[in-house]
Amino acid sequence: MSVVLSFADVSLVRDGRAILNHLNWHVDSSQRWVILGPNGAGKTSLLRIAAAQLHPSQGSASILEKTLGKSEISEIRNRIGFASSAQSKRIPANESVLDTVLTAAHGVEGRWNETYENIDIRRAERVLAEWNLLEFRDHLFGTLSDGERKRVLIARAVMTDPEVLLLDEPAASLDVGAREQLLQLLEGYASSPFSPAMIMVTHHVEEIPEGFTHVMLLKEGRVTAAGEIADILTSENLTSTFGVPLLVSHEGGRYWARMVR
Numbered sequence: 001m002s003v004v005l006s007f008a009d010v011s012l013v014r015d016g017r018a019i020l021n022h023l024n025w026h027v028d029s030s031q032r033w034v035i036l037g038p039n040g041a042g043k044t045s046l047l048r049i050a051a052a053q054l055h056p057s058q059g060s061a062s063i064l065e066k067t068l069g070k071s072e073i074s075e076i077r078n079r080i081g082f083a084s085s086a087q088s089k090r091i092p093a094n095e096s097v098l099d100t101v102l103t104a105a106h107g108v109e110g111r112w113n114e115t116y117e118n119i120d121i122r123r124a125e126r127v128l129a130e131w132n133l134l135e136f137r138d139h140l141f142g143t144l145s146d147g148e149r150k151r152v153l154i155a156r157a158v159m160t161d162p163e164v165l166l167l168d169e170p171a172a173s174l175d176v177g178a179r180e181q182l183l184q185l186l187e188g189y190a191s192s193p194f195s196p197a198m199i200m201v202t203h204h205v206e207e208i209p210e211g212f213t214h215v216m217l218l219k220e221g222r223v224t225a226a227g228e229i230a231d232i233l234t235s236e237n238l239t240s241t242f243g244v245p246l247l248v249s250h251e252g253g254r255y256w257a258r259m260v261r
Contacts (some may be wrong), residue, residue, distance in 0.1 A: 001127070002028065002029045003026055003027070003065075004026075004027050004028065004029050004063070004064055004163060004164045004196075004197045005025070005026070005027040005030075005050055005061075005062070005063050005064075005164065005197070005199075006025070006026050006060075006061070006062045007024060007025040007026075007049075007056075007059065007060075007061050007062045008024060008059055008061075009022050009023075009024060009058065009059035009060070010022070010023040010024075010025075010049065010058070010061050011023070011056060011057050011058040011059055012042070012045055012049065012054065012056055012205055012221075013057040013058075016123045019221050020042045020045055020046060020049075020056070020123075020221045021047045021220070021221040021222045022058075022059070022222070023046070023059070023117070023222075024157075024181050024223075025170035025216065025223075025226065026255075027164070027197055027199065027214075028197065029163070029196065029197050029222045030193075030197070030213075031197055031198075031213050031214050032100030032190045032197070032198040032199075032200075032212040032214065033197075033198065033199045033200070033212070033213070033214045033215065033216060034198070034200050034201075034202060034208050034214070034229070035047070035201045035202070035215075035218060036105075036197065036202060036203070036205065036215060036216070036217050036218070036233075036238075036241070037203075037215050037217060037218035037219055037224075037241055037242075038219065038241070038242055038243070039203070039222065040220070041218040041219055041220060042218055042220075042221040043201045044084075044168055044201060045081075046201075046218070047084075047166050047168050047199065047201050049061050049068070050063060050078060050080075050164070050168050050199060051082045052068060052073050052076060052080065053082075055068050055069055056068070061156060063076055063080065063164070063208050064076045064080070064164065069109075077107065078107060078162075079092050079160075079162055079164070080162055080163070080164055080166065081157035081158050081159075081160065081164070081165040081166065081196070082157055082165075082166045082168075083150075083153040083154045083157040083160050083167050083168065083170060084153070084167075084168035084169070085150070085168070085169065085172060085173075086168075087109070087153050088149050088153065089220050090109045091099045091109055091110070091141050091153075092109075092110045092141065093140065093141060093142025094140050094141075094142060095110060095111065095140065095141045095142075096137070096138055096139065096140060096141070097126070097128065097133060097136045097137055097138070097139050097140075097141060097152055098121075098124055098137045098138065099111045099123070100141050100152055100156055100160070101124045101127060101128060101152065101155050101156045101159050102116055102120060102121065102159070102162055103156075104123040104156045104157070104159035105120050105123075105124075105159060105160060108135055111219045111252070120125050123159065123192055124159060126139065127155045127158055127159050128155055130137055130155070130185075130189075131151045131152075131154060131155045131185055132151070132181070132185065133148070133151055133152060133155055135229040136152075138147060138239060144163045145178070146173055146174060146178070147174050147175070147178030147179075147181065147182060150170055150171075150182060151176070151182060151185070154167065154170060154186075156207070158189075161184075162196050163196050164196050164198070164199065165195070165196050165197070165198045165199070166198075166199050166200075167186075167198070167199070167200040168201045169199065169201055169202055169203070170182060170186070170200065170202075171183065171202065171204075171206075171207040172202075172203075179207065183207065183209045184209075185208045186200075186209040186211075187209040187211050187253075188211075190209055190210075190211035190212055191210070191211040192225070197209055198212070200212070205233065205238070205248065205255040205256065205257045206254070206255065206256055206257070208229075208233075210252075210253030210254060211253075212229060213228065213229060213234050214226070214227060214228055214229055214232075215227070215229045215232050217232065217237055217238070217240075217241040218241070219240075219241045219242075219243075220249055222254070224237065224240055224241045225237045225241070233248060233250075233255055234248060235247050235248045235260075238257055244259055245259060245260040246258065246259060246260065247260050249257075
């Protein structure tokens with residue numbers, strides 16, 4: 001077990017406003033973290049620092065033993081898997097599903113003149129099969145449903161066999177069927193001892209797959225609670241974080257939350 005991410009007194013300030021405020025956080029290779037909090041809490045900004053896309057305004061952020069601002073980012077970018085809905089806009093609509101995943105090997109979005117070996121193609125096909133996408137191999141990215149696109153982006157993120165996988169609201173906007181299909185796949189992936197450390201941002205406790213081990217609750221850029229999910233994901237902590245009386249329940253490995261009336 002090794003530390004894949006370490007934040008020491010990390011703050012992020014934009015236009016005089018603190019987006020993140022004095023965060024201290026460590027993620028081990030065996031851990032699967034969920035980041036929960038209301039809109040504007042700083043969840044996506046935190047994930048972008050973890051993806052080496054943003055630098056903190058204060059403090060120190062180290063990813064895979066490389067400190068941001070003191071190391072070549074290119075040395076770690078291919079070791080980080082990152083999937084977000086914003087990526088959908090950058091993938092060419094006429095790109096095949098296979099090429100969408102395959103191009104992750106070169107870190108590009110849209111196939112051009114790159115050369116791929118048979119081992120790369122076989123790897124991409126294996127990843128597509130793992131995420132129930134092999135039947136869409138030759139479909140165009142622009143023709144896929146929202147749920148299918150999200151799975152393709154996750155498959156792309158794991159194509160390079162990353163050491164940490166970052167997911168920004170992977171189940172957002174999905175209907176209940178597509179959501180449950182995705183969560184079942186994420187559950188299997190999170191439960192595998194061969195999978196990398198995982199960090200997932202979501203707004204909803206119902207979207208936490210079984211197998212996730214830790215949770216951080218954010219409010220206005222500050223950590224309200226963090227630690228093992230069974231200890232932290234309580235009615236009291238969620239009420240404090242979201243500012244309304246919430247009751248948390250847990251059954252069959254999944255969590256639910258509703259407002260107390």
